[in-house]
Amino acid sequence: MKQTLSVMVVNQTGVLARVAGLFSRRGFNIESLSVSTTEDKNISRMTIVVDGDEGTIEQVMKQLHKLIEVIKINNLTGTSYVDRGMALFKVAAGAAERAEVMQVVTIFRANIVDFCPNSLIIEATGSESKIAAIEEALRPFGIKEVVRTGEIAMARGIKAGSKKGGDAK
Amino acid sequence: MRTGAQALIEGLKQQGAEVVFGIPGGAVLAIYDELSHAEIKHILTRSEQGAAHAAAGYAKASGRVGVCLTSSGPGATNLVTGLANAYMDSIPLVAITGQVPRAMVGTDAFQEVDITGITQPITKHNYLVTNADDIPRIIAEAFYIAGTGRKGPVLVDIPSDVANSLCHKEAPAELDLPGYKPNYKGHPAQIRLAASALSKAQKPLIYAGGGVISAQASAELLALAEAGGIPVVTSLMGKGAIKEDNPLCLGMLGIHGLPAANWAAMHCDTLLVLGGRFSDRVMGDRCKFAPEATIIHIDIDPAEIAKNIAVRIPIVGDLREIVKEISAEAKLEPQKDWLVELEEAKDRNILVFGDRRRNDESGEELLDGGAIIDKLTELTEGKAIITTDVGQHQMTAARHYHPAGPGLFISSGGLGTMGFGLPAALGAQIACPEQTVICVTGDGSLQMTLNEMATIKSQKLPVKILLFNNKSLGLVRQLQHTYCDENYFAVDMVGNPNFLMLAMAYGFENLRIEDPGDIEPTLKKALNNGKPTLIDCSIPKDEMILPIVKKGQSLNEMSF
Numbered sequence: 202m203k204q205t206l207s208v209m210v211v212n213q214t215g216v217l218a219r220v221a222g223l224f225s226r227r228g229f230n231i232e233s234l235s236v237s238t239t240e241d242k243n244i245s246r247m248t249i250v251v252d253g254d255e256g257t258i259e260q261v262m263k264q265l266h267k268l269i270e271v272i273k274i275n276n277l278t279g280t281s282y283v284d285r286g287m288a289l290f291k292v293a294a295g296a297a298e299r300a301e302v303m304q305v306v307t308i309f310r311a312n313i314v315d316f317c318p319n320s321l322i323i324e325a326t327g328s329e330s331k332i333a334a335i336e337e338a339l340r341p342f343g344i345k346e347v348v349r350t351g352e353i354a355m356a357r358g359i360k361a362g363s364k365k366g367g368d369a370k
Numbered sequence: 371m372r373t374g375a376q377a378l379i380e381g382l383k384q385q386g387a388e389v390v391f392g393i394p395g396g397a398v399l400a401i402y403d404e405l406s407h408a409e410i411k412h413i414l415t416r417s418e419q420g421a422a423h424a425a426a427g428y429a430k431a432s433g434r435v436g437v438c439l440t441s442s443g444p445g446a447t448n449l450v451t452g453l454a455n456a457y458m459d460s461i462p463l464v465a466i467t468g469q470v471p472r473a474m475v476g477t478d479a480f481q482e483v484d485i486t487g488i489t490q491p492i493t494k495h496n497y498l499v500t501n502a503d504d505i506p507r508i509i510a511e512a513f514y515i516a517g518t519g520r521k522g523p524v525l526v527d528i529p530s531d532v533a534n535s536l537c538h539k540e541a542p543a544e545l546d547l548p549g550y551k552p553n554y555k556g557h558p559a560q561i562r563l564a565a566s567a568l569s570k571a572q573k574p575l576i577y578a579g580g581g582v583i584s585a586q587a588s589a590e591l592l593a594l595a596e597a598g599g600i601p602v603v604t605s606l607m608g609k610g611a612i613k614e615d616n617p618l619c620l621g622m623l624g625i626h627g628l629p630a631a632n633w634a635a636m637h638c639d640t641l642l643v644l645g646g647r648f649s650d651r652v653m654g655d656r657c658k659f660a661p662e663a664t665i666i667h668i669d670i671d672p673a674e675i676a677k678n679i680a681v682r683i684p685i686v687g688d689l690r691e692i693v694k695e696i697s698a699e700a701k702l703e704p705q706k707d708w709l710v711e712l713e714e715a716k717d718r719n720i721l722v723f724g725d726r727r728r729n730d731e732s733g734e735e736l737l738d739g740g741a742i743i744d745k746l747t748e749l750t751e752g753k754a755i756i757t758t759d760v761g762q763h764q765m766t767a768a769r770h771y772h773p774a775g776p777g778l779f780i781s782s783g784g785l786g787t788m789g790f791g792l793p794a795a796l797g798a799q800i801a802c803p804e805q806t807v808i809c810v811t812g813d814g815s816l817q818m819t820l821n822e823m824a825t826i827k828s829q830k831l832p833v834k835i836l837l838f839n840n841k842s843l844g845l846v847r848q849l850q851h852t853y854c855d856e857n858y859f860a861v862d863m864v865g866n867p868n869f870l871m872l873a874m875a876y877g878f879e880n881l882r883i884e885d886p887g888d889i890e891p892t893l894k895k896a897l898n899n900g901k902p903t904l905i906d907c908s909i910p911k912d913e914m915i916l917p918i919v920k921k922g923q924s925l926n927e928m929s930f
Contacts, residue, residue, distance in 0.1 A: 211549060215498070219490060226491050256676070263673035269495040269515060272549045 235351035284354035293343040374502035375400040377537040381509030391421040395441020397468025416821035420793040422452020427797030443481030454492040458784025463523035471531035494522030506541035519552030520671040556687035565699035571640035580607030581645010587690040599704025603631040614772035625919040629718035632925035648678040658924030743770035754806035759791035759815030763838035789818030823876040873904035
């Protein structure tokens with residue numbers, strides 16, 4: 202089962218390599234990973250989507266916590282949270298198909314960000330399932346290229362997610 | 371004002387480091403220059419692997435953090451085996467490596483290697499120092515991280531120009547490590563649960579791992595065991611946690627364990643695991659391990675809980691305190707029926723300790739490794755520090771040497787590193803100059819790091835090498851016997867040197883044990899000569915470590 206972990210780490214060189222290395226050497230599977238700084242410049246947040254059973258996820262979290270730079274881990278799965286990813290699709294749409302493509306774009310509240318005689322680039326944001334849905338909707342027109350970001354996620358409500366020194370549980 | 375190198379040496383002194391094992395080189399010139407007039411003893415080993423193992427032996431024998439220091443590139447990569455070994459066995463080490471100057475990092479410069487990248491999976495933490503100002507803080511953090519929580523190795527990589535540039539800062543009064551807060555206090559509710567489970571147990575058993583020794587919880591373990599009449603088995607790393615002549619001690623469990631210990635693990639109804647990690651060498655087939663037991667697992671490392679086996683009552687924290695609290699909470703009464711059963715089970719150990727005399731074709735009695743170690747236990751009263759390498763001699767030592775306390779049996783457990791024994795003996799002898807230190811080794815293992823004989827000689831250390839020489843890689847040979855239909859391949863040590871002449875060349879005394887009759891006089895001679903000594907024991911090739919638990923079998927199913 203896919204789980205979304207929000208991991209606060211000390212913002213230092215090498216942290217990403219440590220986290221990524223941990224996953225590969227312990228045989229855990231990363232579905233996606235995104236990193237960025239937070240409101241505190243000393244802390245970065247990694248959103249990691251990982252696939253595995255309960256025992257595996259428990260080990261992932263414990264092993265992550267053993268890394269000295271990992272401050273706090275939140276398993277968002279099963280809690281109330283917002284997750285978003287972004288995708289760019291290059292669609293081979295000429296004048297004939299353009300209107301129809303634009304209809305899909307409107308329905309999914311996506312944007313056209315590049316316009317050429319024979320192609321369009323469409324930018325879509327949303328949850329993983331929404332992005333999968335728009336990809337399906339665009340497929341008949343001929344998708345030439347796709348690029349997607351990893352998912353980012355945030356718990357709903359105020360729970361002071363990025364305070365230093367929180368506990369692992 | 372001082373340089374980075376001066377700040378480093380100052381940091382080592384502040385941390386109480388008295389000894390550094392290492393080898394100099396181009397990238398650590400400034401550091402060695404400072405070290406030359408510091409009040410820190412430097413031991414020049416013959417390879418960096420030796421330095422890492424020696425620091426580990428020192429740490430195990432002294433209970434302190436071991437320190438090693440090497441140059442960049444190959445100096446650093448030679449540490450890798452030693453660091454991996456220390457990581458697996460939770461040995462506190464600080465390894466300092468030189469690095470090429472900052473401006474050259476990433477250019478494939480001479481003797482450049484990404485040692486922080488390489489050692490990431492085998493260190494508890496590591497640092498690449500990019501600013502001399504950070505050195506005091508990083509050294510303080512490195513010692514703190516290495517020696518607290520679940521102990522382990524920490525590597526600090528220092529570019530040579532950082533060592534040469536000025537350091538303006540002091541170590542902070544308090545360390546700021548928001549992601550590193552080892553938990554020492556056991557959860558009170560869990561402790562109550564554990565105490566209640568133990569109080570109700572009719573067949574309780576304690577499995578003591580290496581954690582008991584690193585947490586210095588032997589006295590607490592003994593108090594609990596004796597209060598409740600609870601028998602104790604140990605892992606290889608837990609040897610010495612309890613005196614093995616204690617009637618409650620059943621010895622080592624596991625695939626090479628003693629039959630009584632394995633029998634107890636398979637029949638207990640409550641298993642209290644103290645600082646053990648349920649290694650595959652302990653459990654045999656994990657699905658069949660301790661089938662009737664409610665398992666209580668106490669460990670300092672939360673990640674050990676439920677890693678290899680499901681446990682009913684986990685407690686994370688410092689063993690010493692938790693065991694004390696459990697003792698106070700539990701209402702224990704020796705379970706007479708269980709103890710009677712165990713006394714009967716002890717008779718099974720005769721398979722290992724009984725009359726094992728064998729004769730060769732001409733009727734001559736063959737030399738038996740177990741008999742040598744039995745005599746060694748008797749003569750030293752288990753008070754000598756034994757280090758071992760890895761192989762048949764190690765299992766013979768583990769089965770037959772009965773250390774009189776913690777820190778007296780030093781072996782490579784998790785990684786199983788051949789070549790560990792001799793440098794570890796060197797480190798242990800430096801830590802404990804008054805004690806007898808004996809490296810029990812095999813001809814395969816010894817040849818992996820025998821260059822450290824020179825270090826031992828140079829330091830005038832009276833280390834004894836008890837060489838079980840069967841002219842083969844005996845344990846591999848035994849595996850080929852069992853699993854490859856006796857298709858012995860690449861296990862004969864053709865071209866072995868004459869070890870007695872080798873000993874002479876290194877300035878060691880040399881002795882030989884060929885017949886059972888030689889054992890006592892030769893050991894006595896070696897133990898009393900006060901000099902580095904190699905004893906070459908002619909062990910028959912066909913001697914096997916038996917009984918054992920084969921692949922996929924439970925601890926109940928020991929084969930002969």
